Amino acid sequence: MAIYGVTVPKWGLSMEEGKIVHWHVGAGAAVRPGDPLVDIETSKITNTLEAAQAGVIRRILADLEDVRACGALIAVLDDAGASENEIDSFIERAPQEAALARAETAAAASEPQFVELDRIRLRYLSMGEGKTPVVLLHGFGGDLNNWLFNQPVLAADRRVISIDLPGHGGSGKSVGGGTVDEIAGIMAEAITSLGLTRLHLVGHSLGGAVALALAATRLHDNIASLALIAPVGLGQQVNRNFVTGFIEARKRRELQKVLELLFANPALVTPDMADDVLRFKRLDGAEDALRKIAEANFSEDGLAVLLSLSRDLHSPATVIWGLADKVVPAPPDDEIRATYERLPGVGHMPHMEAAAVVNRLLASHFAGNE
Amino acid sequence: MPRKSYRQAIGEALRQEMQRDPRVVVIGEDVAGGQGGTGVVDAYGGVLGVTKGLIGEFGAERIIDTPITEAGFIGMAAGAAATGLRPVVELMFVDFMGCCFDQIFNQAAKFRYMFGGKVNTPLVVRAMVGAGFRAAAQHSQMLDGLFAHIPGLKVALPSNAYDAKGLLIQAMRDDDPVIFLEHKTLYDTMAEVPDEPYTIPFGEADIVRDGDDVTVVALSAMVQRAVAVADSLKKEGISVEVVDPRTTSPLDEESILESVARSGRLVIVHEDTPRCSIATDIAALVAERGFHTLRAPIHRVTAPHTPVPFSPALEDAYIPSAKRIEAAIRAVLAAPARLAS
Numbered sequence: 001m002a003i004y005g006v007t008v009p010k011w012g013l014s015m016e017e018g019k020i021v022h023w024h025v026g027a028g029a030a031v032r033p034g035d036p037l038v039d040i041e042t043s044k045i046t047n048t049l050e051a052a053q054a055g056v057i058r059r060i061l062a063d064l065e066d067v068r069a070c071g072a073l074i075a076v077l078d079d080a081g082a083s084e085n086e087i088d089s090f091i092e093r094a095p096q097e098a099a100l101a102r103a104e105t106a107a108a109a110s111e112p113q114f115v116e117l118d119r120i121r122l123r124y125l126s127m128g129e130g131k132t133p134v135v136l137l138h139g140f141g142g143d144l145n146n147w148l149f150n151q152p153v154l155a156a157d158r159r160v161i162s163i164d165l166p167g168h169g170g171s172g173k174s175v176g177g178g179t180v181d182e183i184a185g186i187m188a189e190a191i192t193s194l195g196l197t198r199l200h201l202v203g204h205s206l207g208g209a210v211a212l213a214l215a216a217t218r219l220h221d222n223i224a225s226l227a228l229i230a231p232v233g234l235g236q237q238v239n240r241n242f243v244t245g246f247i248e249a250r251k252r253r254e255l256q257k258v259l260e261l262l263f264a265n266p267a268l269v270t271p272d273m274a275d276d277v278l279r280f281k282r283l284d285g286a287e288d289a290l291r292k293i294a295e296a297n298f299s300e301d302g303l304a305v306l307l308s309l310s311r312d313l314h315s316p317a318t319v320i321w322g323l324a325d326k327v328v329p330a331p332p333d334d335e336i337r338a339t340y341e342r343l344p345g346v347g348h349m350p351h352m353e354a355a356a357v358v359n360r361l362l363a364s365h366f367a368g369n370e
Numbered sequence: 371m372p373r374k375s376y377r378q379a380i381g382e383a384l385r386q387e388m389q390r391d392p393r394v395v396v397i398g399e400d401v402a403g404g405q406g407g408t409g410v411v412d413a414y415g416g417v418l419g420v421t422k423g424l425i426g427e428f429g430a431e432r433i434i435d436t437p438i439t440e441a442g443f444i445g446m447a448a449g450a451a452a453t454g455l456r457p458v459v460e461l462m463f464v465d466f467m468g469c470c471f472d473q474i475f476n477q478a479a480k481f482r483y484m485f486g487g488k489v490n491t492p493l494v495v496r497a498m499v500g501a502g503f504r505a506a507a508q509h510s511q512m513l514d515g516l517f518a519h520i521p522g523l524k525v526a527l528p529s530n531a532y533d534a535k536g537l538l539i540q541a542m543r544d545d546d547p548v549i550f551l552e553h554k555t556l557y558d559t560m561a562e563v564p565d566e567p568y569t570i571p572f573g574e575a576d577i578v579r580d581g582d583d584v585t586v587v588a589l590s591a592m593v594q595r596a597v598a599v600a601d602s603l604k605k606e607g608i609s610v611e612v613v614d615p616r617t618t619s620p621l622d623e624e625s626i627l628e629s630v631a632r633s634g635r636l637v638i639v640h641e642d643t644p645r646c647s648i649a650t651d652i653a654a655l656v657a658e659r660g661f662h663t664l665r666a667p668i669h670r671v672t673a674p675h676t677p678v679p680f681s682p683a684l685e686d687a688y689i690p691s692a693k694r695i696e697a698a699i700r701a702v703l704a705a706p707a708r709l710a711s
Binding site for chain 2: 013014170173250251252253271279282283284
């Protein structure tokens with residue numbers, strides 16, 4: 001018998017508080033693990049918090065539009081009919097426990113680190129320990145923060161490392177010719193340098209192409225499983241308007257419009273999100289790197305080269321795609337020779353738009369291939 | 371993302387660009403701390419500590435302390451720029467520009483034009499602007515309009531630490547003379563500032579708050595005041611767009627006109643005195659090219675046409691307050707709508 005607190009999670013390195021924008025449940029509702037409880041909005045994005053336990057919602061402690069710090073108690077659920085007094089005591093103890101939780105989160109919260117290779121320095125974020133480790137590779141124009149809804153969850157029972165690709169995030173901006181092959185070479189060196197000999201590899205979009213290249217060649221024998229989320233390199237055209245718009249957009253509003261192509265629900269693109277991307281593009285060498293990578297890989301010839309890599313696929317692979325993807329359209333069922341999960345109503349960022357679903361798919365894929 | 375102060379961001383910009391380009395030199399009074407005298411080297415790092423640490427890394431050949439003679443060292447910097455160096459010269463207080471204005475507006479600003487393009491003048495003049503320090507009439511002015519008025523000069527007024535680093539690196543890489551105006555009350559304000567070098571193009575405004583009901587254009591230290599008022603009015607359902615032009619020369623006219631085209635109402639908040647200031651310049655721009663989009667007269671919220679007082683109470687009244695900004699916003703919202711034709 002236990003009383004559980006539902007607290008504001010910490011999604012990503014910079015989140016300090018969140019705003020309640022929608023309750024899926026009310027007091028009295030019975031919930032099971034995985035049921036959506038509440039939508040929380042941050043300056044960057046909005047996500048749904050799910051129930052972690054089975055039980056009945058006993059109190060809702062935050063109203064719509066309320067802003068609460070990470071770790072703050074926003075609801076109470078219990079699984080054995082505790083009395084109202086017991087619920088009250090639980091709530092009274094909450095501020096001390098929230099402070100404790102915050103301290104624990106702060107201690108556990110990783111800071112990004114750097115791995116120095118001969119030709120470049122890469123930024124990465126490592127969390128967790130346990131079973132076979134996971135490496136997450138983001139997509140074109142993104143960075144390790146793209147995995148904010150996935151990395152902490154997957155790190156519950158294993159080490160999960162997200163790495164900024166060359167030219168991106170906090171990694172060095174010189175990308176040589178910018179081909180996926182060159183990038184894969186650098187990532188292989190990084191992965192070796194981090195001491196990983198057996199790993200699950202997850203790649204999104206351009207990161208998916210890099211993952212494919214690594215699985216087909218350099219890390220062929222090290223990869224326990226491969227998961228590709230809306231990858232480039234399986235034959236689909238990449239939306240040129242998106243790529244050109246992303247590189248050329250100068251103003252935040254202009255960029256916001258381009259970023260909306262990434263999501264099935266354009267409202268997920270906040271001014272802060274667009275501002276972050278704009279600030280990345282201003283870094284010395286960033287735009288040049290993006291241009292080189294786009295030119296090297298997203299042309300007809302570039303895509304043909306990438307497609308040839310996927311033919312050599314040996315690792316157990318799962319492919320996840322949003323059916324509403326406007327950037328790299330989801331191929332039909334018969335074109336994918338691997339487990340293929342197609343998500344209706346989801347755009348090019350399933351790991352953000354449908355984080356809980358993707359986390360479950362990844363976790364079970366890892367478990368089946370330790 | 372690391373948080374740094376406006377002061378640190380400026381120091382970092384100088385250090386990183388000096389590492390990248392050996393032609394960049396820093397010149398000014400006490401930028402190191404009394405070179406040639408018996409004082410301690412790097413005692414100050416400039417009057418408010420911005421250049422501290424640089425002489426240790428780059429040496430006395432590139433961090434040059436000067437005597438108190440603006441006409442002399444601004445002229446020296448202009449000449450150095452025209453002959454191959456990329457000097458960043460500190461005017462300390464913009465109020466001292468009277469001592470060296472000829473070197474700035476007749477020499478540096480006009481070299482390229484008068485020498486038929488044979489010479490570039492990649493000079494950056496850094497100066498402190500603004501009131502709030504009880505520094506009185508001769509150490510608290512904005513005067514930024516005087517520089518924007520001169521063809522051949524570029525003028526930047528960063529409102530936060532992130533913009534300060536990006537605009538200063540841009541200024542140092544620009545081949546034209548740039549007047550870089552740092553508000554003295556902003557040095558300890560913090561923001562997320564990337565460790566890597568980056569640039570922010572001139573002539574690109576920052577839309578700090580999105581809004582539909584009224585456009586507020588604000589500069590330098592007034593940006594945060596306008597944002598605070600906007601955030602407070604949002605609770606009443608009034609949607610205020612805050613535009614920070616970042617540079618007044620070049621000025622992002624397009625962003626200002628676009629914003630007023632959607633809101634129909636314009637309030638300009640600037641700490642300078644109103645006659646012939648950039649607030650007045652922007653008002654004329656919109657009155658001329660955005661006339662048919664306006665639903666109310668333009669309001670300027672500026673300092674009064676007086677010197678900056680020494681008395682704290684009077685100085686506080688001099689600087690545009692949140693109350694005055696709010697009153698101006700309410701006034702343009704209350705103005706009768708233009709009759710449909």
